[in-house]
């Protein structure tokens with residue numbers, strides 16, 4: 224059964240009712256043996272669990288230490304293009320937004336990489352808008368070998384591709400794919416994605432399965448918190464994670480928990496997730512899955528990010544630019560969204576060390592994975 228069929232079989236209303244009628248006793252039970260249980264995840268995401276945040280935070284912190292030590296993975300997004308043939312009303316790159324469009328050529332790409340390398344990063348996330356003809360598989364096939372010469376770990380957050388295309392990119396050095404569903408509510412999804420291929424909910428929700436079948440080392444999934452009821456969307460994200468892990472166990476998994484941020488032509492969140500809610504969410508996922516990587520981007524403020532270190536976060540970006548060419552020549556007009564933590568990578572790494580953590584500038588060495596497989 225595909226995840227799409229699995230999702231269709233879930234009763235959203237029933238799950239929502241359970242989330243909002245969870246009792247304190249059910250949360251207490253979930254805290255005793257939470258790992259891997261979707262029922263426990265539901266309880267930990269419920270409003271009733273808000274009274275247990277302190278306990279959840281302590282357990283989450285201890286589990287994260289046990290599995291990841293004091294290490295914190297550092298990655299940086301490199302925007303290849305802001306061309307996009309979709310309309311997503313929360314994103315500055317939407318096709319109807321009037322902004323200068325740019326796609327990096329080889330020389331511009333080399334210049335961006337040279338600046339990034341000086342900061343110490345060895346793990347890179349290539350990002351682009353979704354434009355099939357101009358920033359599609361042919362473009363990626365020219366870019367990946369060039370980038371792989373300079374970075375040992377290469378992740379992509381671009382348009383959904385076919386399984387065979389992911390396989391081709393794995394051969395060229397692709398290590399990880401981030402593909403976010405934004406929301407698991409098909410009606411809300413349709414409301415926010417009004418033009419372009421991204422309108423196809425089914426194709427998008429099936430993408431992580433195609434990525435896994437292509438043998439990609441790490442798969443990142445996530446929702447854009449604020450588009451719909453965050454508790455239910457997070458619970459369905461947990462279902463998606465559980466579905467993938469049980470079938471495609473050779474891949475590693477990460478989740479990203481971004482909240483809506485201001486952007487050109489953007490919208491305000493329909494359902495606000497408070498800082499306390501974000502803490503609950505991070506801890507609930509850590510208690511649900513000890514192995515899971517959880518990343519936090521520069522969308523969040525410096526103070527909040529520093530305070531969240533050690534709770535369950537394993538990967539962060541720092542000194543990010545969200546525009547093509549932004550490391551060489553910053554131009555905020557081209558931004559996908561406004562960042563909140565504007566510190567440099569060096570400043571963030573100092574803050575990390577000051578809290579007793581160790582910033583790690585590279586991810587797993589893929590050669591080890593392949594030679595062991």
Ligand code: SF4
Nearest residue numbers: 307311314316317352
């Ligand atoms: S979210 Fe992605 S697909 Fe949608 S407009 Fe932005 S870049 Fe394009």
